[in-house]
Amino acid sequence: MYKYDPIDQQIVNERVAQYRDQTRRYLAGELTDDEYRPLRLQNGLYIQRHAPMLRIAVPYGLMSSKQLRKLADIAKRYDRGYGHFSTRQNLQLNWPKLEDTPDILAELATVEMHAIQTSGNCIRNITTDQFAGIAPDEIIDPRAIAEIMRQWSTFHPEFALLPRKFKIAVSGTEKDRAIVQAHDIGLEFYKDAQGQMAIKVWVGGGLGRTPILGTVIREHLEWQHVLSYCEAVIRVYNIHGRRDNIYKARIKILVKALGIDEFRRQVDEEWAHLKDGPLTITQNELDRVAKYFEPMP
Amino acid sequence: MASNPAFAAWVKRCVQPHRVPGYRAVTLSLKPHGKAPGDITSEQMHVVADLADAYSFGELRSSHEQNLILADVQLSDLFAVWEKARAAGLATPNIGLLTDIICCPGGDFCSLANAKSIPIAEAIQMQFDNLDYLYEIGDLELNISGCMNACGHHHVGHIGILGVDKDGSEWYQVTIGGKQGNDASIGTVIGPSFSAEEMPGVVKRLIEVYVRERHDEERFIDTVRRLGVAPFKAHVYAEKETA
Numbered sequence: 228m229y230k231y232d233p234i235d236q237q238i239v240n241e242r243v244a245q246y247r248d249q250t251r252r253y254l255a256g257e258l259t260d261d262e263y264r265p266l267r268l269q270n271g272l273y274i275q276r277h278a279p280m281l282r283i284a285v286p287y288g289l290m291s292s293k294q295l296r297k298l299a300d301i302a303k304r305y306d307r308g309y310g311h312f313s314t315r316q317n318l319q320l321n322w323p324k325l326e327d328t329p330d331i332l333a334e335l336a337t338v339e340m341h342a343i344q345t346s347g348n349c350i351r352n353i354t355t356d357q358f359a360g361i362a363p364d365e366i367i368d369p370r371a372i373a374e375i376m377r378q379w380s381t382f383h384p385e386f387a388l389l390p391r392k393f394k395i396a397v398s399g400t401e402k403d404r405a406i407v408q409a410h411d412i413g414l415e416f417y418k419d420a421q422g423q424m425a426i427k428v429w430v431g432g433g434l435g436r437t438p439i440l441g442t443v444i445r446e447h448l449e450w451q452h453v454l455s456y457c458e459a460v461i462r463v464y465n466i467h468g469r470r471d472n473i474y475k476a477r478i479k480i481l482v483k484a485l486g487i488d489e490f491r492r493q494v495d496e497e498w499a500h501l502k503d504g505p506l507t508i509t510q511n512e513l514d515r516v517a518k519y520f521e522p523m524p
Numbered sequence: 525m526a527s528n529p530a531f532a533a534w535v536k537r538c539v540q541p542h543r544v545p546g547y548r549a550v551t552l553s554l555k556p557h558g559k560a561p562g563d564i565t566s567e568q569m570h571v572v573a574d575l576a577d578a579y580s581f582g583e584l585r586s587s588h589e590q591n592l593i594l595a596d597v598q599l600s601d602l603f604a605v606w607e608k609a610r611a612a613g614l615a616t617p618n619i620g621l622l623t624d625i626i627c628c629p630g631g632d633f634c635s636l637a638n639a640k641s642i643p644i645a646e647a648i649q650m651q652f653d654n655l656d657y658l659y660e661i662g663d664l665e666l667n668i669s670g671c672m673n674a675c676g677h678h679h680v681g682h683i684g685i686l687g688v689d690k691d692g693s694e695w696y697q698v699t700i701g702g703k704q705g706n707d708a709s710i711g712t713v714i715g716p717s718f719s720a721e722e723m724p725g726v727v728k729r730l731i732e733v734y735v736r737e738r739h740d741e742e743r744f745i746d747t748v749r750r751l752g753v754a755p756f757k758a759h760v761y762a763e764k765e766t767a
Contacts, residue, residue: 299569357587434674
């Protein structure tokens with residue numbers, strides 16, 4: 228599985244320090260509830276019925292035994308001795324004390340974990356098939372691209388305040404197990420006629436109040452352009468998605484309102500500015516990240 | 525295996541194929557009957573971590589169905605994994621069956637919820653706490669959300685249950701015919717909503733129609749797709765009126 232490099236570790240450590248100070252100021256009365264709310268939400272902390280709830284990110288559902296032991300110890304020490312795995316492959320703690328949350332995040336950082344972007348109107352944890360890399364019906368193991376996308380989406384400055392939350396799923400199997408059609412963006416990896424890795428891109432799916440299955444916006448996307456293409460999709464959504472009505476704020480509503488052809492036209496127009504720019508993934512970069520996901524046996 | 529039906533049942537439901545010969549994936553069920561789906565204690569997490577170290581290269585995965593997976597287990601280790609998982613309550617042989625319920629935290633925890641979801645899941649699990657009957661019913665995905673935000677993916681459950689608020693009390697709307705996968709579909713509402721107490725009986729009656737109408741080897745979802753909502757609706761609400 229992916230291992231943090233010094234930059235990954237540094238930004239997570241710095242985020243813990245920043246959050247610790249924000250929480251200190253809140254508890255000291257220097258920040259109001261309204262001021263603190265977006266700060267805690269950026270770190271996965273909700274205030275629920277009985278207690279806060281901390282949602283810890285498990286990128287594409289992959290964990291090491293060391294990480295799970297840390298989660299066990301955190302649940303024991305700071306919560307009621309259990310956790311809850313969510314339907315987005317994350318782990319939720321139901322009873323942490325708010326004042327303990329900086330320490331919890333500091334503990335998580337020691338095992339390359341965090342709760343960044345597990346809530347709020349940003350790009351959330353990317354999910355995939357739990358059998359990625361081992362399934363007999365798998366054509367492409369999508370985890371290397373998922374990790375590259377995790378790095379791209381984490382702290383993405385343009386997408387820190389989208390109209391609403393944004394969920395991406397990736398899958399590279401014959402039989403979809405990641406519900407790609409029920410995501411804001413679903414990426415279905417396959418091998419094209421030339422034997423190259425390509426992506427069928429679904430957009431505008433989602434459950435919630437208005438359940439809609441996604442529509443294919445692009446049948447064939449070359450993998451090198453997956454970041455720039457997703458960036459174009461989310462930019463169009465960020466500009467035109469509704470912010471006046473929370474119930475109509477997801478990308479699915481925009482895609483329905485514009486129609487897929489007009490939405491695609493706007494995305495392509497935006498993509499023309501982004502394609503072949505710095506977001507292009509090189510073979511070297513893919514190979515570098517893919518090394519972390521080599522088959523075990 | 526033939527001499528150990530409990531192990532055989534677990535292999536059938538909780539062991540999944542692997543691309544490398546001699547290896548299998550193991551799904552550790554976080555759905556023991558009568559407990560909150562997806563919950564795991566600290567002690568169980570340590571057991572899973574130990575299993576991952578001993579038998580699966582120190583890694584594990586979580587699924588959107590709220591179970592844990594050891595992805596790379598050697599065939600010859602399956603029995604040892606089963607014994608240890610079973611001792612820790614992680615080997616309920618119900619993966620992909622009616623009691624492998626996807627369920628959000630619901631009104632017990634979540635501020636958004638209109639209704640509780642965990643007690644509904646637990647009551648349904650107890651109603652169907654009979655492995656032989658569960659195997660007879662076969663593959664069936666039942667998903668529960670405590671509100672329309674749908675964290676429990678109820679729209680794509682073969683049976684979907686949605687908690688709704690009517691005049692301050694908790695009610696449950698039932699859909700059938702939802703499905704995840706390449707041929708995904710959104711479920712259809714069968715009719716007016718039910719009280720919490722009615723829910724296990726409602727699921728029981730949906731299953732009765734399926735068992736009565738199914739063709740050989742036909743899954744619940746395929747029977748629903750073939751027949752539509754009508755016969756299910758008729759049976760569920762006929763019982764309700766005569767009750």
